[in-house]
Amino acid sequence: MADARTQVLGRVRAALAGTAPDPEPVPAPAGARPGDVVAHFAERVADYRATVVRCAPADVGAAVAGALPAGARVVVPPGLPEEIRAALADPLVDDGLSAAELDRVDAVVTACRLAIAETGTIVLDHRPDQGRRVLTLVPDRHVCIVRADQVVADVPEAVGSLDPTRALTWISGPSATSDIELDRVEGVHGPRHLHVVVVEGAEPR
Amino acid sequence: MTGTFVGMPAFPAAARDALADTQLRHNLAHATATIRGKRAAVVGEVEHWEALRLAGAAVKERALHGLEDHLVRLEESLVARGAQVHWARDAAEANALVADVARRHGADEVVKVKSMATQEIGLNEALAAEGIAAWETDLAEMIVQLGDDLPSHILVPAIHRNRAEIREIFLRRMADVGRPAPADLTDEPAVLAAAAREHLREKFLRAKVGVSGANFAVADTGTLVVVESEGNGRMCLTLPEVLVTVVGIEKVVPTWAELDPLLRLLPRSSTGERMNPYTSTWTGVTPDDGPQEVHVVLLDNGRTRALADEVGRQALRCIRCSACLNVCPVYERVGGHAYGSVYPGPIGAILNPLLHGIGEGTGDPQSRSQVESLPYASSLCGACFEVCPVRIDIPEVLVHLRSKVVDAHRGDRVPKPEALAMRAAAHTLADAKRLGRAERLAGRVGRLVGRRGTTPRLPGPGAGWTDARDLPTPARESFRGWWRRTGGRLDGGENDG
Ligand code: SF4
Numbered sequence: 032m033a034d035a036r037t038q039v040l041g042r043v044r045a046a047l048a049g050t051a052p053d054p055e056p057v058p059a060p061a062g063a064r065p066g067d068v069v070a071h072f073a074e075r076v077a078d079y080r081a082t083v084v085r086c087a088p089a090d091v092g093a094a095v096a097g098a099l100p101a102g103a104r105v106v107v108p109p110g111l112p113e114e115i116r117a118a119l120a121d122p123l124v125d126d127g128l129s130a131a132e133l134d135r136v137d138a139v140v141t142a143c144r145l146a147i148a149e150t151g152t153i154v155l156d157h158r159p160d161q162g163r164r165v166l167t168l169v170p171d172r173h174v175c176i177v178r179a180d181q182v183v184a185d186v187p188e189a190v191g192s193l194d195p196t197r198a199l200t201w202i203s204g205p206s207a208t209s210d211i212e213l214d215r216v217e218g219v220h221g222p223r224h225l226h227v228v229v230v231e232g233a234e235p236r
Numbered sequence: 237m238t239g240t241f242v243g244m245p246a247f248p249a250a251a252r253d254a255l256a257d258t259q260l261r262h263n264l265a266h267a268t269a270t271i272r273g274k275r276a277a278v279v280g281e282v283e284h285w286e287a288l289r290l291a292g293a294a295v296k297e298r299a300l301h302g303l304e305d306h307l308v309r310l311e312e313s314l315v316a317r318g319a320q321v322h323w324a325r326d327a328a329e330a331n332a333l334v335a336d337v338a339r340r341h342g343a344d345e346v347v348k349v350k351s352m353a354t355q356e357i358g359l360n361e362a363l364a365a366e367g368i369a370a371w372e373t374d375l376a377e378m379i380v381q382l383g384d385d386l387p388s389h390i391l392v393p394a395i396h397r398n399r400a401e402i403r404e405i406f407l408r409r410m411a412d413v414g415r416p417a418p419a420d421l422t423d424e425p426a427v428l429a430a431a432a433r434e435h436l437r438e439k440f441l442r443a444k445v446g447v448s449g450a451n452f453a454v455a456d457t458g459t460l461v462v463v464e465s466e467g468n469g470r471m472c473l474t475l476p477e478v479l480v481t482v483v484g485i486e487k488v489v490p491t492w493a494e495l496d497p498l499l500r501l502l503p504r505s506s507t508g509e510r511m512n513p514y515t516s517t518w519t520g521v522t523p524d525d526g527p528q529e530v531h532v533v534l535l536d537n538g539r540t541r542a543l544a545d546e547v548g549r550q551a552l553r554c555i556r557c558s559a560c561l562n563v564c565p566v567y568e569r570v571g572g573h574a575y576g577s578v579y580p581g582p583i584g585a586i587l588n589p590l591l592h593g594i595g596e597g598t599g600d601p602q603s604r605s606q607v608e609s610l611p612y613a614s615s616l617c618g619a620c621f622e623v624c625p626v627r628i629d630i631p632e633v634l635v636h637l638r639s640k641v642v643d644a645h646r647g648d649r650v651p652k653p654e655a656l657a658m659r660a661a662a663h664t665l666a667d668a669k670r671l672g673r674a675e676r677l678a679g680r681v682g683r684l685v686g687r688r689g690t691t692p693r694l695p696g697p698g699a700g701w702t703d704a705r706d707l708p709t710p711a712r713e714s715f716r717g718w719w720r721r722t723g724g725r726l727d728g729g730e731n732d733g
Contacts, residue, residue, distance in 0.1 A: 035323040037484065042540035043304045052302035056490065057294035058283035059497035075510065127524070130441050130475050150503075150511035164474040164516075164526040170465060187496045195457040195492040198319070198522045201515035206467040207509070210376035210392055211269050211399055211425040212263075219375055219429050220436065221467025221514065 050201040062185025068148040069179045073229055075151030079204025080217055088232045091176060092118025095140055098174045098226040103137040108166055110159025111140060113174065125166050133165060138172035139222075144199075145192065146177045149185040153177060153227065155200045156193065164200060173222040175202075178230045239733075245602075246609035250574035251566075260396050260571050265493045267395045268562040274508025275559060282504065293627040296553035299488050300454075300543065306455040306488045307534065311638040313458030317520025319530040320531040327357035330482055330535050334359060334447060335366045336482050337531055343368065343445045346480075347436075349462060349469040350374035351449025352390065352556055353482045353535055357448070369413075370447065373437050373468035375432050382409040387573030388580065390558035391506055396571055397421040410435050420583060436468065446476035446527065450483045451555065453532075459519045462534070463502060463512050473516050479527035484535050486543075486552040498555060501625035507559040538591030547636040548590045553626040554583050560620035560630060566613055575613065576606045582620035585610040586633040594637065595644025608644075611637035 033041070065071035069085075086094040096118045099105060105122040107115075116122060122182045123136060142160035143153045153175055155161045165171050183189050193199060206221030215225055254260060279285055311321045324330035338346055346363065346368050348354065360370040360381070372381045379394040380387050383405045387393030391552055396400070403423040410417040415435045421427060448469065452461040460481055462469050473479060476690045482716050489495055543549055561567045561581030572580035577588045590609045609632050620630040713721075 033331060037326050038325055039323050039534070039536045039540065040307065041305055042308065042536065043485070043543065046540050046544035047301065047303065050301055052305065053294075053298040054302075056494055057291055057298065059291035059295075059500075060287040062500070063283065133439070134441065147511070152511045157522075157525060164470065164522075165526070167472060168470050187502045190493060190496045190499070195454065195459045195517065196519050198519070198525060199515075199517040200470065201511070203509070203511040203513050205513070206465070207513050208375045208429055208466045210374075210394060211402055211428055212380070213267055213395075214425040215391070216425045216429045219433055219466040219468065220373070220440070220471050220718070 059187065062187045063149040064184055065148055068182045068184050069229060069231070072146050072148040072151060072177070072182045073227075075148065075203065076146075076153070076225075076227055077151075077209075079151055079153075079207075079225075081204050081227050083227045083229060085229045085231055088230055090230060091115060091230055094228045095119070095174055095176065098228065099138055099140075103172070104135070105138045105140060106133065106136045106166065106170060107140050108159060108162025110162075111142065112160065116141065125162055130165060130169055133169040134138070134172050138174060139166050139170045140174045140176070141167055141180065142176050145189060146182045147184075147186060147189050148182055150203060152201050152203045154189060154193065155202065156197045157196075157200070164198060167200065167202075168221055171218070171222055172224040172226065173202075173205075174226040174227045174228065175228060179232060245576070246606045247574055247576070247613045248609060250576060251570040251613070254570040254574045257571075259398070261397060261569060263396055264571050266390060267389070267478045268568050271508055271562045275505060275562070276508075278504045278508055278510055280509075282500070288497055288500055289625055289627050291553075292501045292625055295489060295494045295497060295624050296555075297550075298494075299490055300549060300552055301485065302490065303485065303488065303543070306490050307485060308454040308574060310453055310458060310488055310645045311534070312629075313456065314520055314532055315458075317458050319458065319520040319532050322531065322533045324482075324533050324537070326537050328362075330357050330533050330537065330684065331362035332361055333531075333533050334480050334482065335363055335368060337478060338363065338368050338445050339366070341444055341478055343443075343478075345369040345371060345439070345443065346445040346447045347371050347373050347439055347443040347472045347476065348377075349446070349448035349464065349472045350377045350393075351447075351482065352578055353449045353484050354447060355387065357482070357535070357537060359482070371413075371436070371443075373436050373440070373472060374464075375429065375468075378432060378436070379405060382413070386573055386642045387578060389561060390556055390580070390583075393572075396573075398426065399425060402428055406431055406435075414438055420634075422703060436471075438580070440468075440471040440475050441616050443472075445478045446472035447481065448481045450481050450487055451502070452495060453483050453487045454492050454495065457519055459492060459517050461495065462516045463499075463514075463528055464516075465507070465513045467514055470514055470516055474526040476527055477553055478529045479529070480531040480533065482533045482535055484537075485539050486554075502555055502557055504561040505555075505623070505625040505718065536595070541596075542590035543592055545636075548586065548633050550628050551583065551586050551590055551630075551633060553628055554587065555626060556583075557625055559623045559625065560628075562670070563619040563623050565615055565617060565619075570613075575610065576603075582614060582630045582634075583628070585613045586630055586637060589637050589640075590633075594640045608641045611641060617714050 073083045084094050107122045144156040146153050150205045205225040206219050207217050208219045209215045314321050322333045363370045372378050376394040389395045400423050406417040415438050417431050450460040451463045503509045560583050564582050567581040575584045577584050579587045589607050614634050616631045618631050
């Protein structure tokens with residue numbers, strides 16, 4: 032008997048006999064084009080019960096520190112910009128911490144790859160300023176820094192500028208469930224608090 | 237209720253039981269109305285929704301029309317990125333592949349992301365038979381699993397359970413399988429969710445093997461996509477050392493760019509959100525991040541049978557958003573269990589017969605008749621087509637499948653009630669005198685029934701039809717009778733006394 036691969040592909044071929052393939056992708060309509068993408072993003076991500084703070088470039092450190100409860104144990108990815116790390120009291124730098132170790136910290140502070148205004152989404156592509164995937168998953172609070180020039184209008188722009196060979200995490204608000212009588216509850220398994228610091232100044236894209 | 241759909245009665249019988257369950261009907265009506273409202277609001281925000289639907293349908297159609305090519309490319313790109321690719325013709329083969337991976341790592345448990353494909357193949361039961369526990373980590377799936385129950389909705393599988401029942405299930409069962417529920421557990425959703433968080437975190441932190449499905453698989457790049465809300469998916473996809481993903485072959489999307497319309501359509505159609513809280517994508521193995529051994533099982537299990545049906549093929553475009561369930565008047569009244577499958581509602585009514593085949597002798601007679609009853613589980617109102625983000629013409633496929641059911645049973649010794657009714661109708665309608673007699677008879681039956689104040693149950697071969705449906709009481713006088721009596725004058729037409 033033929034192996035599974037040969038047989039499945041053979042069945043596919045037989046099922047489609049006489050059907051012509053469509054060689055060209057069909058273009059999708061353009062996405063939304065809000066006037067002020069940064070304000071739109073801030074509004075939309077807040078809609079998901081994330082806390083949003085907008086600040087000037089000089090105040091990022093203070094804004095991040097203000098997002099952390101007093102005495103919180105904080106972990107940061109190895110590539111987090113120095114001026115932000117300097118604002119934190121003795122953060123743990125991730126050098127391959129175990130999940131159990133991460134389970135004992137209270138918060139994580141990261142940058143992001145881009146943000147999507149229309150959907151209120153932050154996208155991480157896990158470069159050194161964002162850290163491994165687990166870093167933004169296990170701690171209960173995620174403080175994420177979004178520069179104004181990282182905000183794109185809608186999903187097509189995001190898909191167009193992301194590298195699919197990198198692992199990606201799209202985040203729209205804190206972890207949530209509506210499984211119990213459709214009551215929305217924030218924070219089941221992922222971070223229960225998402226704190227977004229939007230840095231004004233640089234021109235949005 | 238035990239955790240399997242095998243041997244379920246045909247839709248009419250299951251529906252009759254469900255209709256008697258007022259709690260279920262209340263929960264469902266509330267849930268579907270709520271999600272419908274949310275969906276309508278966020279869909280209304282999108283300027284080119286119809287064009288987006290057309291684009292979404294076109295992407296999936298293109299994926300299906302070139303499926304062989306795309307699958308080969310998907311395999312190549314996955315292997316190039318360090319993944320191991322397996323092919324499975326059917327459920328047993330897929331289950332064996334997953335069990336084999338777990339066994340090779342000495343794992344007696346796996347953590348699972350909610351996945352329709354693994355439910356379809358009965359993976360949890362198959363792993364249990366091998367001594368491997370499969371933990372569902374989506375809150376609703378966990379409620380269903382702990383309650384030894386069946387999912388009843390694609391999106392909110394425990395929609396038939398209220399908070400008091402969930403509390404009771406947690407208190408009764410959590411201790412048996414891990415961290416017990418706290419003694420002071422209340423039925424507040426936030427408190428219940430916190431208990432689930434504690435219970436499952438223990439499992440996430442120790443799990444060696446994770447199992448998932450995928451919402452999309454990009455042929456060009458080998459990228460797999462999982463869309464979720466709770467973060468349990470991210471846990472399963474990143475914490476274990478080994479990840480096995482079971483992907484139906486219809487999940488393929490040709491290129492990365494073509495994910496765009498689908499990612500815009502899915503969350504708005506599904507949970508009524510602009511975007512779901514978490515979307516994870518991964519391409520093979522990511523060094524020093526997440527599982528370092530990655531397997532992908534490409535699953536047929538009837539999909540090529542569905543693909544061969546030119547009318548039914550479009551059902552494979554389905555992105556499992558569940559919008560069609562929430563608008564279906566039949567689903568809203570009977571719930572998901574009556575469909576006897578992990579795919580309930582309008583999509584289940586077409587997908588199950590397409591995957592299993594009609595009149596093809598698959599399965600035992602009971603499950604065959606179960607599957608063949610599904611194309612009739614619809615009022616053909618068309619709401620499912622209107623709402624479907626990838627424009628699957630479900631009513632068209634339902635009618636097509638009904639004709640296949642009738643065709644498949646032409647030679648039966650005992651014909652199906654539908655076939656008999658149609659044959660009788662054809663006989664009556666073909667002759668004016670016979671039609672007149674039938675109408676007078678119907679009027680008399682109606683009078684009889686009207687006096688008793690019940691809806692009639694048809695005698696003889698029609699009984700099967702009226703068993704699960706109310707028949708409108710026939711008019712007391714036929715149109716022809718009224719015309720003969722009054723000559724068409726409305727003033728003389730009243731005959732209701
Ligand atoms: S058939 Fe359409 S509406 Fe129904 S679940 Fe599938 S994609 Fe959604």
